[in-house]
Amino acid sequence: TQEVRVTLYDLLGRRVRVLxxxxxxxxxxxxxxxxxxxxxxxxxxxxxxxERFVATRKIVVVN
Incomplete structure (x- = not known):
C-alpha cells in the first residue's frame, strides 16, 4: 500500500480542497x-x- 493524496488547486496555486x-x-x-x-x-x-509519484493535471470547470 501507499499513501495517496489528490488535491485541487486554483490557477494561483492556492489549495481549494483535498479530494x-x-x-x-x-x-x-x-x-x-x-x-x-x-x-x-x-x-x-x-x-x-x-510515495513514489507526483503528477499534475489541468481541468476546466464550467458551471
Whole structure:
C-alpha cells in the first residue's frame, strides 16, 4: 500500500480542497468524484501525490 493524496488547486496555486487522502493498495485503481457546483468556472489543477509519484493535471470547470 501507499499513501495517496489528490488535491485541487486554483490557477494561483492556492489549495481549494483535498479530494482524497488514504492508503491504496499497489496496482489498485481509485476513482475520485467531486462536486464542482461550489467552484467558480475556470481552470484548476489536480495534483496526485503518492510515495513514489507526483503528477499534475489541468481541468476546466464550467458551471
Amino acid at each position: 482524497l487522502d488514504e492508503e491504496i493498495p499497489e496496482g489498485f485503481e481509485r476513482r475520485v468524484r467531486f462536486q464542482t457546483s461550489s467552484l467558480s468556472s475556470g481552470p484548476y489543477f489536480l495534483r496526485f501525490r503518492g
